[in-house]
Amino acid sequence: MSGWLVVAGLGPGAEGLVTPEVRAVLAGATDIVGYAPYVARVGERPGLTLHASDNRVELDRARHALRLAAEGGRVVIVSSGDPGVFAMASALFEALEDGPAPAFEIRILPGITAMLAAAARLGAPLGHDFCAINLSDNLKPWELIERRIRLAAQADFAMAFYNPRSRARPHQFARVLEILCEECGAGRLISFARAVSTAGESLLTVPLSEARPEMADMRTVVILGSSATRQVGRWVYTPRSVSR
Amino acid sequence: MSGWLVVAGLGPGAEGLVTPEVRAVLAGATDIVGYAPYVARVGERPGLTLHASDNRVELDRARHALRLAAEGGRVVIVSSGDPGVFAMASALFEALEDGPAPAFEIRILPGITAMLAAAARLGAPLGHDFCAINLSDNLKPWELIERRIRLAAQADFAMAFYNPRSRARPHQFARVLEILCEECGAGRLISFARAVSTAGESLLTVPLSEARPEMADMRTVVILGSSATRQVGRWVYTPRSVSR
Numbered sequence A, B: 001m002s003g004w005l006v007v008a009g010l011g012p013g014a015e016g017l018v019t020p021e022v023r024a025v026l027a028g029a030t031d032i033v034g035y036a037p038y039v040a041r042v043g044e045r046p047g048l049t050l051h052a053s054d055n056r057v058e059l060d061r062a063r064h065a066l067r068l069a070a071e072g073g074r075v076v077i078v079s080s081g082d083p084g085v086f087a088m089a090s091a092l093f094e095a096l097e098d099g100p101a102p103a104f105e106i107r108i109l110p111g112i113t114a115m116l117a118a119a120a121r122l123g124a125p126l127g128h129d130f131c132a133i134n135l136s137d138n139l140k141p142w143e144l145i146e147r148r149i150r151l152a153a154q155a156d157f158a159m160a161f162y163n164p165r166s167r168a169r170p171h172q173f174a175r176v177l178e179i180l181c182e183e184c185g186a187g188r189l190i191s192f193a194r195a196v197s198t199a200g201e202s203l204l205t206v207p208l209s210e211a212r213p214e215m216a217d218m219r220t221v222v223i224l225g226s227s228a229t230r231q232v233g234r235w236v237y238t239p240r241s242v243s244r
Helices: A020-027 A058-070 A088-098 A114-122 A142-154 A172-184 B020-027 B058-070 B088-098 B114-122 B142-154 B172-184
Strands: A004-009 A031-035 A049-053 A074-079 A105-109 A130-134 A158-162 A189-194 A202-207 A220-224 A230-232 A235-237 B004-009 B031-035 B049-053 B074-079 B105-109 B130-134 B158-162 B189-194 B202-207 B220-224 B230-232 B235-237
Touching (some): A004 A020, A004 A058, A004 A088, A020 A074, A020 A105, A058 A074, A058 A088, A088 A105, A088 B230, A088 B235, A105 B114, A114 A158, A114 A189, A114 A202, A114 B105, A130 A142, A142 A158, A142 B142, A230 B088, A235 B088, B004 B058, B004 B088, B020 B074, B031 B058, B049 B058, B058 B074, B058 B088, B074 B088, B114 B158
Parallel strands (some): A004 A074, A004 A105, A031 A049, B004 B074, B004 B105, B031 B049, B130 B158
Antiparallel strands (some): A189 A220, A230 A235, B158 B220, B189 B202, B230 B235
16 A cells, blocks of 8 residues: 655635545545644544644654655645645655655645635735735744835735734734834724634724734734725725726 | 625636535525636536626626625626635725625635645745735736835745736736846746646746746746745745744
8 A cells, every 4th residue: 555645724714614625635544644723623533543743843743744654654734724824835845855755645735724714704905916924933033024024015015914923922913013003004904813714703903003912813814904905894905906 | 585795716726626615605606707717617507697707897797796696696706716816806895885885795705826726736835925916917007016026025025926927918927037037046946837726737847047938828827936945856845944
């Protein structure tokens, strides 16, 4: 029996947002590897082993999955959202670089990433050019994050921020809000979309002057509008056009 | 009977990438509205009217859908990919701004957008901070596109380019490649992902020095790596870390 390894995106939480392609691969797996809350989203069944791991051990997790597949396992590494957006796909390739070339098939299956699920609930805040920035400085210098935010503001991108705030980094998001106020002005719209598509979902849109760090936690995606982003009824959207 | 209006993303092409949520809403619709090739992806059935329109008539299409829903229709505007990424959701809100407040429910349902489907096939080129830029200047000045590309390069974002090249704009993408070479150097990796998840799928990754405008057409998403993007085996990926 020959093994395989798939990195699959489970989407933001709702079952209706898991693609049929991912559902099929989960049904054919022998092993599920991932951060415990994501592994818990895959139901137990005979013949399936769930390997739940802690947060921040992405490389160990990827190496473990590679070993299981090399031994003939049909292995799915599960990510929330899309595995290619601040998730497990890059960690797998980092692990691959350090090891022997795998003799089994590897595939990455996309999923609905948090910013696009959030944008859909809010309206269409990412309807024009935009960027996605991970605000965690676990894996990059804080100065780079600050520089990217300022350049993105000068480019007038809408911006989606992943991992805005955690218990380990309670103060940095306050600094991000200060920088955004300096660069974009107090009236710019900012949206906080928490736990979209799950029971804990909440949405909040305010001008930057009213934004507070406590409005975000690690389950929140924060979306900043461009200079053109506006509200119509309960919706937030960015028009397709920029006039000449 | 009360109508409703949904803007739904059909994903990049494969049936396995259409979410169950979107599939369910298509099954309950009376009217499908959209650009002809996307409407054609929804099968005909009794009780369902397909309203296929031409390209570049997004506002007319949105107004038509609003009228149908106001008359009690259960209407789905279909987009390729995700409706909030260079697609129909923003056009709907533009149409809403000009008309009376709707008395029916409106929802936006996310889909797998082209850049994430392409990234998954390539590996994980968007595995670190990135931006998405529409290269069409139909709705914005060319100078803004050029400015955004330069600032995004200075921010060292990976970049996904939508609508890189069309028959009406054959020369602009050549200019984009020149700018990218100036800003990022000839060795930077660039990937051309065409018609991902369909029978016409093709993938090509080259250094910028070897990139040619003809490598892209309107069915291609182009992904430029950041300074850290590299290849391992047949894969292209951007590591999660930037060292201090």
